[in-house]
Structures are given as C-alpha cells and as structure tokens.
Amino acid sequence: MRKARKLVSSIAFACLLSSTASTVALAAECTETIKVLAQPRDGLTLLEDYKAEFEKLSGGASFEIDYLNENDRRAKTKADASTIGKYNVYYIDEANVALFASAGWVAPLLDYYPADYDYADFDPGRQKVATYDGKVWFAPITGGGDLMVYRKDLLEAAGIAPPKTLDEYIAAVKKLNQPDLGIYGTALRGQRGSGANVWRWMPFFKGFGGNWFDGKTPVFDGEQAIKATETYLELFKYSAPGSQTGGWDEAVGAFTSGQVAMLIESTPLVGMAIDPKSSKVAGKVGYLPPPAPLTGGGYGHGLAIGAKANKDEASKACAGLFVAWATSKENESRRLEANQFSELNRTSIMTSKKFAELYGPDLGQALADTGKVTAVNFWQNPQWPDLGDRWGIILEELITGTRTDIKDGLDELDGFAKELVARSQ
Structure with a gap:
C-alpha cells in the first residue's frame, strides 16, 4: 500500500503488469467514482466507513456499491457485463468465473493489481478457484475449502x-x-x-x-x-x-x-x-x-475488473486499485477486529496472533x-x-x-x- 499511495498521488501512476514485470505509466489520476455491483457482505459494508481513505489513496475517486441478493446479482452482473457495462467492478464467484473470463467480460486481475498488495498472501485454495485458463480473475472477499x-x-x-x-x-x-x-x-x-x-x-x-x-x-x-x-x-x-x-x-x-x-x-x-x-x-x-x-x-467469491466500463488502461488500473484496497491486509485486519470470520482470506491474517487470540491457537494452522x-x-x-x-x-x-x-x-x-x-x- 505504501508504494501505491506514492504512485497514485502523483500526476501519473504505474500499474505493475504481472506477465511482463514491466510498468505502464497512466496519464491521469483516478477521478471517476468506481461503481461496484455486489451482493451483501459484512466485509464490503465495512468499507463504507473508510471512503475517505480510498479517496486519498486514489487521488480523488470515491466508490459506490450496489447490492443485490445472490441470484439477482448473478443475473444482473451477466446482463450488465455482456451489454452496457455500467459497473467498473463486479462481484463474481467460482461458478461463473469461467463464463466471465472466456467471454471477455472481465480483465485479467494481476495485470492491474498493484504488487504491494501481495496477491500471493491469499489462501492457496482461494487463489486456485480465482484462476481460470492460467490467469487470475478476482481477488477473494470470501471463500474457503x-x-x-x-x-x-x-x-x-x-x-x-x-x-x-x-x-x-x-x-x-x-x-x-x-x-x-x-x-x-x-x-x-x-x-x-x-x-x-x-x-x-x-x-x-x-x-x-x-x-x-x-x-x-x-x-x-x-x-x-x-x-x-x-x-x-x-x-x-x-x-x-x-x-x-x-x-x-x-x-x-x-x-x-x-x-x-x-x-x-x-x-x-x-x-x-x-x-x-x-x-x-x-x-x-x-x-x-x-x-x-x-x-x-x-470455492471463492471476489471482486473482478469489468472490461466494458473500464474502456482504457487508466480506468482498468483505477478499478484494480479499488479491488486491491478493498481486499487488502489492512481491510482484512479490520474484518478480523469486527469478528467477520467468513470474510477472512489471507494467510497472514489467519496465522496472526490476533486471529489465535480470537479463535484459539489451532484453527489458523488447520x-x-x-x-x-x-x-x-x-x-x-x-x-x-x-x-x-x-x-x-x-x-x-x-x-x-x-x-x-x-x-x-x-x-x-x-x-x-x-x-x-x-x-x-
């Protein structure tokens, strides 16, 4: 997060491309509101209390999350992603990641996910279900084995x-x-x-x-x-x-x-x-x-970068920054403090001293x-x-x-x- 703050606070910020290990300089800060379509989760509701943090991090952009129940979320996400593309970020899950990825409705996540947010820290099982055809498509917000x-x-x-x-x-x-x-x-x-x-x-x-x-x-x-x-x-x-x-x-x-x-x-x-x-x-x-x-x-549910609403590399990078921040170690620590067990996805959190204090010494290892x-x-x-x-x-x-x-x-x-x-x- 430290590097991301520095990058986004400048007039142009860089997005690490995982496949080439090179950076692409983007021509603008994030100024447009990030629109998110999701289903209700305590871990996402928690983010509403930290909007000012994201606005500072992004250089001025805020975010809005529209919530629908699971079945309606799936239907509307499919309809929106395949047509008008109103939303920058979609909540998708293991059951539909293959469809969204193969149809080109979402962008490969790691192309726009800042490296400092440490995607490798996510539980290995959640990483597996977020991966399709050799590429990662979402960052987990909930999941497990x-x-x-x-x-x-x-x-x-x-x-x-x-x-x-x-x-x-x-x-x-x-x-x-x-x-x-x-x-x-x-x-x-x-x-x-x-x-x-x-x-x-x-x-x-x-x-x-x-x-x-x-x-x-x-x-x-x-x-x-x-x-x-x-x-x-x-x-x-x-x-x-x-x-x-x-x-x-x-x-x-x-x-x-x-x-x-x-x-x-x-x-x-x-x-x-x-x-x-x-x-x-x-x-x-x-x-x-x-x-x-x-x-x-x-299984896993998480946040993915919409392809249609994010028409250029800069907007995809802004959406990727939101996804990374929303699923960051800092926000997972807040979920842990709020006792949101099913919203914890990172190995560093589940093996932490605080986790052991809340849930006992053996659960993190299990x-x-x-x-x-x-x-x-x-x-x-x-x-x-x-x-x-x-x-x-x-x-x-x-x-x-x-x-x-x-x-x-x-x-x-x-x-x-x-x-x-x-x-x-």
Missing part, C-alpha cells in the same frame, strides 16, 4: 482418535452413530444441485482420482465416480435426519445443535460452530483438514493445512451449472432410493454431457 469438524467430547468418550484417513473416518462415523441418543455419525447434503449434494460428493470423486473431462470428452462414467457414489450413499446411513433432502443449513444446523459427531463442510461452518451465540457445542469442537484422500471443495488440499473439484466451464445440476437430480434420486442403479445414472449424465459439448461447438 473444507474442514473436518468433530465433537472432541464424543470422540474422547468413545476412545477414538481424530481420523486422518477416509477409512478411519467411516469407521468412526459408524461407531459414533447413536440414533437412540439423538446422536448421528455425520451429516451430508442430499438436496439436489451443483452447489448442494454434488458439492459434497465431489471431494470423494476427485479424491478417488476422478476427472470430469479429457478435453471435450466426458470421462466421469467410470470406477472413480461409482466408488465415490457408493461411499457417499453408505455414509448417508449414519447421517442426521433431514439431511437426505437437505443442504448446507440442515447439515450445519444438525452439528451446531449437538446432533452430529463429525462433519466435513465448508470452512465458514467453523465460525458458527465455535460461537456460543450460534452453537450448542461451542468449546467442544476440534478441526482438521479433510481425511485423505479427500480434496477440499474450493485452515492453512486445508488450503494445501483444497482443489477445484468442479468442471471449470460456463456449462458447469447445467451439468452439475443434472447430476444433482440423479444423485438425489439415488440418495432417496427412487433410483438404485449408479452406473445407469452416470450413463445418463454422460449422454447429457455429450449433448452439452455438441451444442457449444
């Missing part, structure tokens, strides 16, 4: 060490399952959807070596997917009531209400599980990376360790939601028992995938 959370009291009473492998995890789930006492081994997501049951199934699929495509050829109709599905269905025998047709809310709610012994879920769960205001098991929770060979389900196994489990393609949602329907039928033949379901999905590819050619 997966953690295994468990009831320390239940495992200790049963004489079970926290599992580090999937075989150990399955054995522990079975042993800890005590429905007569209102305790279930685990909780999964059965509700259909690429971001619901498929999201929780994919770490098994990728962990067993599965891949979605080889080029344009579907290759998921094989033993890895069958094994992943068989394992997922087996675990559902020990899953909390309501999870067979439930999603994130049902699974997390079952754990925080004290019904579940162990859970593999997205990292924001931890902030809820250890907070006495939202959890009946606060003080009893342990956490580790997902048991091997499971991958973490990498998050760093899970970042190493976090992966992009989904098909990075604009057509992913269609494919993922179709598998979600089939998988829900297998979970609820209205369909029983796993191979037949995968064959049906294979045919659908080939149709998707053919339509895109």
Whole structure:
C-alpha cells in the first residue's frame, strides 16, 4: 500500500503488469467514482466507513456499491457485463468465473493489481478457484475449502482418535452413530444441485482420482465416480435426519445443535460452530483438514475488473486499485477486529496472533493445512451449472432410493454431457 499511495498521488501512476514485470505509466489520476455491483457482505459494508481513505489513496475517486441478493446479482452482473457495462467492478464467484473470463467480460486481475498488495498472501485454495485458463480473475472477499469438524467430547468418550484417513473416518462415523441418543455419525447434503449434494460428493470423486473431462470428452462414467457414489450413499446411513433432502443449513444446523459427531463442510461452518451465540457445542469442537484422500471443495467469491466500463488502461488500473484496497491486509485486519470470520482470506491474517487470540491457537494452522488440499473439484466451464445440476437430480434420486442403479445414472449424465459439448461447438 505504501508504494501505491506514492504512485497514485502523483500526476501519473504505474500499474505493475504481472506477465511482463514491466510498468505502464497512466496519464491521469483516478477521478471517476468506481461503481461496484455486489451482493451483501459484512466485509464490503465495512468499507463504507473508510471512503475517505480510498479517496486519498486514489487521488480523488470515491466508490459506490450496489447490492443485490445472490441470484439477482448473478443475473444482473451477466446482463450488465455482456451489454452496457455500467459497473467498473463486479462481484463474481467460482461458478461463473469461467463464463466471465472466456467471454471477455472481465480483465485479467494481476495485470492491474498493484504488487504491494501481495496477491500471493491469499489462501492457496482461494487463489486456485480465482484462476481460470492460467490467469487470475478476482481477488477473494470470501471463500474457503473444507474442514473436518468433530465433537472432541464424543470422540474422547468413545476412545477414538481424530481420523486422518477416509477409512478411519467411516469407521468412526459408524461407531459414533447413536440414533437412540439423538446422536448421528455425520451429516451430508442430499438436496439436489451443483452447489448442494454434488458439492459434497465431489471431494470423494476427485479424491478417488476422478476427472470430469479429457478435453471435450466426458470421462466421469467410470470406477472413480461409482466408488465415490457408493461411499457417499453408505455414509448417508449414519447421517442426521433431514439431511437426505437437505443442504448446507440442515447439515450445519444438525452439528451446531449437538446432533452430529463429525462433519466435513465448508470452512465458514467453523465460525458458527465455535460461537456460543450460534452453537450448542461451542468449546467442544476440534478441526482438521479433510481425511485423505479427500480434496477440499474450493470455492471463492471476489471482486473482478469489468472490461466494458473500464474502456482504457487508466480506468482498468483505477478499478484494480479499488479491488486491491478493498481486499487488502489492512481491510482484512479490520474484518478480523469486527469478528467477520467468513470474510477472512489471507494467510497472514489467519496465522496472526490476533486471529489465535480470537479463535484459539489451532484453527489458523488447520485452515492453512486445508488450503494445501483444497482443489477445484468442479468442471471449470460456463456449462458447469447445467451439468452439475443434472447430476444433482440423479444423485438425489439415488440418495432417496427412487433410483438404485449408479452406473445407469452416470450413463445418463454422460449422454447429457455429450449433448452439452455438441451444442457449444
């Protein structure tokens, strides 16, 4: 930030181009208001209190953020980015980064992201999902991978060490399952959807070596997917009531209400599980990376530079400066002070002394360790939601028992995938 202040306060400032390590002198300071389209997040609302800081940093420009709920944000962002380009900065996520990047609706972030803001400091998993076709497209505002959370009291009473492998995890789930006492081994997501049951199934699929495509050829109709599905269905025998047709809310709610012994879920769960205001098991929770060979389900939402509204290099650099400032270490420190756990994305923050004081000495290390196994489990393609949602329907039928033949379901999905590819050619 120190270098950026000096650069922008001059009549011309430089933008570091990551691909060439050269600088491009821009002919004007930032004077136009940066217009941002986003969905509500505490971490973005916090920025409103520091507008004067950004105005000083940018040489006079302010910013305005328009907020929409997630579905409306996705629809309006797509419509605006593909047509008039009113917004300089878009809030995008892992599900649509491939579409926005391949369509040229957003600019490569690191071409306009000042080096002093240290993009490499972001959690490795979030960096992975912000990357498409070898380039970075957004700076994370929220995201994560997966953690295994468990009831320390239940495992200790049963004489079970926290599992580090999937075989150990399955054995522990079975042993800890005590429905007569209102305790279930685990909780999964059965509700259909690429971001619901498929999201929780994919770490098994990728962990067993599965891949979605080889080029344009579907290759998921094989033993890895069958094994992943068989394992997922087996675990559902020990899953909390309501999870067979439930999603994130049902699974997390079952754990925080004290019904579940162990859970593999997205990292924001931890902030809820250890907070006495939202959890009946606060003080009893342990956490580790997902048991091997499971991958973490990498996801991320963040800020990207719009291509249409920013018509020249100077305006792209101004938008890039806003993105860098909004996601900076300084602003993450403010989010940490405000106890905005799900808005923390930087390794330096999550391994800081202040983080350890707020959340205990072990959580930062667990998050760093899970970042190493976090992966992009989904098909990075604009057509992913269609494919993922179709598998979600089939998988829900297998979970609820209205369909029983796993191979037949995968064959049906294979045919659908080939149709998707053919339509895109």
